[in-house]
Amino acid sequence: MYAFEYHRPSTVAEAVSLLQGASDGRFLAGGHTLIPTLKQRLASPSDLVDLGGIEELKGILIDRGSQLRIGAMTPHAEVAASDDVRGWIPALADLAEHIGDAQVRNRGTIGGSIANNDPAADYPAAIVGLNATVHTNQRTIAADDFFTGMFDTALNEGEIITEVRFPKPDKAGYAKFPNPASRYAIVGVMVAQTGDGVRVAVTGAAPCVFRLPEFESALARSFSADAIKGLSVKPSGLNSDIHASAEYRAHLVGVMARRAVAAAR
Numbered sequence: 369m370y371a372f373e374y375h376r377p378s379t380v381a382e383a384v385s386l387l388q389g390a391s392d393g394r395f396l397a398g399g400h401t402l403i404p405t406l407k408q409r410l411a412s413p414s415d416l417v418d419l420g421g422i423e424e425l426k427g428i429l430i431d432r433g434s435q436l437r438i439g440a441m442t443p444h445a446e447v448a449a450s451d452d453v454r455g456w457i458p459a460l461a462d463l464a465e466h467i468g469d470a471q472v473r474n475r476g477t478i479g480g481s482i483a484n485n486d487p488a489a490d491y492p493a494a495i496v497g498l499n500a501t502v503h504t505n506q507r508t509i510a511a512d513d514f515f516t517g518m519f520d521t522a523l524n525e526g527e528i529i530t531e532v533r534f535p536k537p538d539k540a541g542y543a544k545f546p547n548p549a550s551r552y553a554i555v556g557v558m559v560a561q562t563g564d565g566v567r568v569a570v571t572g573a574a575p576c577v578f579r580l581p582e583f584e585s586a587l588a589r590s591f592s593a594d595a596i597k598g599l600s601v602k603p604s605g606l607n608s609d610i611h612a613s614a615e616y617r618a619h620l621v622g623v624m625a626r627r628a629v630a631a632a633r
């Protein structure tokens with residue numbers, strides 16, 4: 369038997385207060401990770417606080433021409449279909465378009481994805497590679513400080529992600545080698561060229577998203593796939609499982625990075 373209280377608040381303040389009043393509450397976004405977790409009895413929260421009725425957490429906006437703002441409860445399908453996203457950062461729309469399948473894209477949200485920080489999720493590469501900021505009901509968190517480990521983030525207990533803000537890169541590209549069943553990234557690489565330099569962020573390869581400083585320096589000198597042709601990463605510390613060995617993932621990082629650069633626009 370499931371035994372939890374279900375709540376559907378209409379404001380962020382109400383959601384926070386409901387969670388504070390619960391003995392072991394959880395926020396519910398698209399439910400594509402949380403519901404299977406409950407079904408497998410891996411979690412048994414006392415309360416589920418559904419964020420789906422909170423209008424202030426939804427939507428996409430280009431703010432004063434300086435940043436792209438995506439509400440935490442915006443589903444992947446909306447990011448993929450947005451002309452604003454495609455015009456601002458085409459690579460981000462492409463990334464969202466290739467998450468999971470149609471059901472996953474219609475229910476899964478950007479806030480749920482980054483709060484969950486699955487090692488194979490696509491969005492962490494976008495947040496770090498594109499140097500986004502994560503906004504919560506309490507503060508603003510820089511991309512480099514947000515993802516702290518496998519399924520772990522800088523979020524405090526009861527802290528709600530409200531939106532993610534992306535500056536406009538000069539160019540960006542994303543390439544992933546997907547798991548053929550789930551489409552999660554076996555390895556995914558986001559590359560972005562900006563006025564402040566180049567950023568390269570890798571997901572899927574290790575327990576948590578990480579940057580590649582050596583690739584970034586080479587691409588800052590010459591933004592071309594050839595500039596990183598001789599570079600590689602070591603397999604030690606990379607994930608090894610039934611889908612791919614650490615050695616194979618290390619190889620894929622180089623291949624995906626070159627494809628991401630070639631695809632950058």
Ligand SMILES: Cc1cc2nc3c(=O)[nH]c(=O)nc-3n(C[C@H](O)[C@H](O)[C@H](O)COP(=O)(O)OP(=O)(O)OC[C@H]3O[C@@H](n4cnc5c(N)ncnc54)[C@H](O)[C@@H]3O)c2cc1C
Nearest residue numbers: 397398399400401402468476477479480481490529551552
């Ligand atoms: C079959 C399948 C295939 C998938 N394929 C991919 C893929 O290819 N690439 C990929 O990146 N992902 C993939 N996913 C993951 C999916 O895209 C969702 O992003 C993911 O399930 C989490 O988002 P959600 O909105 O469903 O969050 P939920 O499951 O509702 O919540 C996840 C966690 O985040 C917390 N949370 C949710 N919203 C907030 C918030 N605003 N503030 C603070 N905490 C919050 C919840 O409390 C919970 O702990 C797949 C999932 C499935 C089931």
